[in-house]
Amino acid sequence: MTAALGNASAFEIAAAVKERSISAAEVTRSALARISALNPKLNCFTRVLTERAEAEAHAIDRKITLRQDPGPLAGVPFAVKDLFDVRGIPTLAGSTIRANAPAAQQDATAITSLNQAGAILVGTLNMDEFAYGFVTENHHYGPTHNPHDLQRSAGGSSGGSAAAVAAGITPLSLGTDTNGSIRVPASFCGVFGLKPTYGRLSREGAFLFAASLDTIGPFARTVKDLATAFDAMQGHDAADPVSTARGPEPVANQLDRGIQGLRIAIAGGYFVDVEAADANHAVAAIARALNVTDVVDLPDPARARAAAFIITAAEGGHHHLSDLRSQPGKFDPNTRTRLIAGALAPSAWVLYAQRFRSWYRLEMAKIFARVDVIIAPSTPCPAVHIGQKTIRWHGAEVPARANLGVFTQPVSFVGLPVLNVPVARPDKLPIGVQLIAAPYNEAALFRVAGLLEANRAVSAPVASI
Amino acid sequence: LSDPAQLRVREFVDAGARMIELPIREEDLLRVVEDVARIEAVAKFLMQFELDQNIQPAPAFEP
Numbered sequence: 001m002t003a004a005l006g007n008a009s010a011f012e013i014a015a016a017v018k019e020r021s022i023s024a025a026e027v028t029r030s031a032l033a034r035i036s037a038l039n040p041k042l043n044c045f046t047r048v049l050t051e052r053a054e055a056e057a058h059a060i061d062r063k064i065t066l067r068q069d070p071g072p073l074a075g076v077p078f079a080v081k082d083l084f085d086v087r088g089i090p091t092l093a094g095s096t097i098r099a100n101a102p103a104a105q106q107d108a109t110a111i112t113s114l115n116q117a118g119a120i121l122v123g124t125l126n127m128d129e130f131a132y133g134f135v136t137e138n139h140h141y142g143p144t145h146n147p148h149d150l151q152r153s154a155g156g157s158s159g160g161s162a163a164a165v166a167a168g169i170t171p172l173s174l175g176t177d178t179n180g181s182i183r184v185p186a187s188f189c190g191v192f193g194l195k196p197t198y199g200r201l202s203r204e205g206a207f208l209f210a211a212s213l214d215t216i217g218p219f220a221r222t223v224k225d226l227a228t229a230f231d232a233m234q235g236h237d238a239a240d241p242v243s244t245a246r247g248p249e250p251v252a253n254q255l256d257r258g259i260q261g262l263r264i265a266i267a268g269g270y271f272v273d274v275e276a277a278d279a280n281h282a283v284a285a286i287a288r289a290l291n292v293t294d295v296v297d298l299p300d301p302a303r304a305r306a307a308a309f310i311i312t313a314a315e316g317g318h319h320h321l322s323d324l325r326s327q328p329g330k331f332d333p334n335t336r337t338r339l340i341a342g343a344l345a346p347s348a349w350v351l352y353a354q355r356f357r358s359w360y361r362l363e364m365a366k367i368f369a370r371v372d373v374i375i376a377p378s379t380p381c382p383a384v385h386i387g388q389k390t391i392r393w394h395g396a397e398v399p400a401r402a403n404l405g406v407f408t409q410p411v412s413f414v415g416l417p418v419l420n421v422p423v424a425r426p427d428k429l430p431i432g433v434q435l436i437a438a439p440y441n442e443a444a445l446f447r448v449a450g451l452l453e454a455n456r457a458v459s460a461p462v463a464s465i
Numbered sequence: 466l467s468d469p470a471q472l473r474v475r476e477f478v479d480a481g482a483r484m485i486e487l488p489i490r491e492e493d494l495l496r497v498v499e500d501v502a503r504i505e506a507v508a509k510f511l512m513q514f515e516l517d518q519n520i521q522p523a524p525a526f527e528p
Contacts, residue, residue, distance in 0.1 A: 212523075306511040313504055325487055337493050341500030344481040349508035354522035356511060361523060414523075 005030040006168035010076040010225040017075035024060035024075030031077035034169045044160040048123045056120040071118030078172040082124040084108040085205035093207040094127040097330040108205025117232035125160030129332045131209040134404035139332030147463035152383035155185030162189035165219045168462035178213045180408025186420040187378035190430025191460045192226045198415030199244040202237030210315035221460035223449045227252040254443045255450030267376035268295040279377035282423040289457035299363035301410035307353035308413040314350045317342025361414045368438035382429035419445040421458040
């Protein structure tokens with residue numbers, strides 16, 4: 001199995017570890033070797049946690065020797081966006097400002113949950129500074145390259161998380177999503193990515209960007225792996241003030257249920273740009289695979305995006321106000337001026353955006369009374385080139401960095417759960433499609449994704465590098 | 466910064482930055498003005514949408 005570990009799913013690795021056909025230590029050594037071999041080309045890892053990973057692997061192997069349950073992710077290597085607290089090291093969040101911050105006293109809750117499920121943390125992953133971006137062209141740590149085409153962006157802000165999984169370095173990773181930071185890189189890198197319902201997974205120990213929008217979530221190359229990781233992280237956490245009090249609602253047992261009884265529709269209007277051929281074809285392929293023809297128009301998504309933009313700017317600016325005053329020179333200049341502008345946003349704009357959010361939430365609830373899952377493109381195009389300045393959007397050249405989230409921002413704005421599925425298109429650059437559901441209905445998303453994967457309409461093959 | 470529209474935003478930026486005690490570097494000024502102007506344009510677009518007066522700002526912690 002050793003030679004094939006880069007292609008193996010988390011489920012396959014855990015099964016092999018549990019039946020002792022390979023040890024967790026061997027799996028870990030293999031993952032560390034792939035980091036050494038591939039990271040110089042990809043620049044997706046910011047720190048490699050060799051000693052910690054070896055110790056965790058040893059603990060899993062010991063549990064197996066003692067015939068104790070090592071967990072559903074026994075011996076599975078994973079890595080996290082560089083904004084999750086990792087015990088013993090400072091949390092950089094893609095910045096240099098925090099290089100001298102005190103080392104984290106404990107792991108983020110999500111890391112603890114995955115460790116408890118048997119997974120092994122091997123490193124931290126590159127991102128846009130403070131998660132403010134869609135391209136992971138980090139001013140301090142360099143760009144992350146897309147494993148499917150090294151000249152192209154991995155997307156952002158969780159670009160390292162998507163690239164590590166797409167390259168087969170780890171079968172699982174964690175990222176965060178404020179306005180599309182899981183879905184955009186998942187689309188560009190051709191992997192599954194879940195932005196759960198706001199409040200569903202604990203953010204304790206994650207360095208936040210815009211607190212009323214931020215969620216954490218997993219990346220994987222199979223739906224089952226994504227579901228297993230999601231299930232492992234569910235549960236109330238009193239340490240995160242927005243953590244839901246609802247009990248866990250496992251989804252791994254939903255994958256084979258099929259879609260009978262689910263009402264599925266395609267997002268129309270704003271989500272259809274005649275020039276976005278790849279995105280249109282991707283949505284059409286998913287609709288065809290599901291035999292869906294109904295179209296639903298979301299209530300003014302352009303203004304939802306506008307409101308999300310204002311709230312993000314204001315919350316982000318406020319969050320960093322102290323450092324903007326005391327050490328402005330340490331920010332990426334691009335990040336700095338946007339954060340300053342956000343800090344200056346008048347309350348009249350921000351409160352109007354928050355009022356619009358209330359209205360939009362009610363309107364979306366009306367839609368979800370008649371539709372269970374909505375299909376929409378994740379990105380307007382496949383991965384852009386690193387450094388690319390513009391993309392085409394509704395007949396005009398628009399700045400790429402600001403507009404890669406055109407389809408993701410209006411959705412996450414009201415905390416909806418969204419699963420990016422990578423559309424199967426051999427010999428072409430990947431592109432993803434969003435499956436969107438009502439709050440806390442992740443189960444419906446996994447049922448749809450499970451069927452699509454079984455029918456081979458979606459897949460996430462390891463990139464050839 | 467000679468365009469009247471930019472000068473208008475600059476006045477706002479100068480006053481706002483003083484109010485929240487946020488010094489702005491000279492080399493950042495133009496970009497900050499552009500970024501604030503962008504937020505203003507987005508806000509104006511948003512506020513063309515007329516909301517019922519009874520609609521309150523969204524609570525932070527509810528999806």
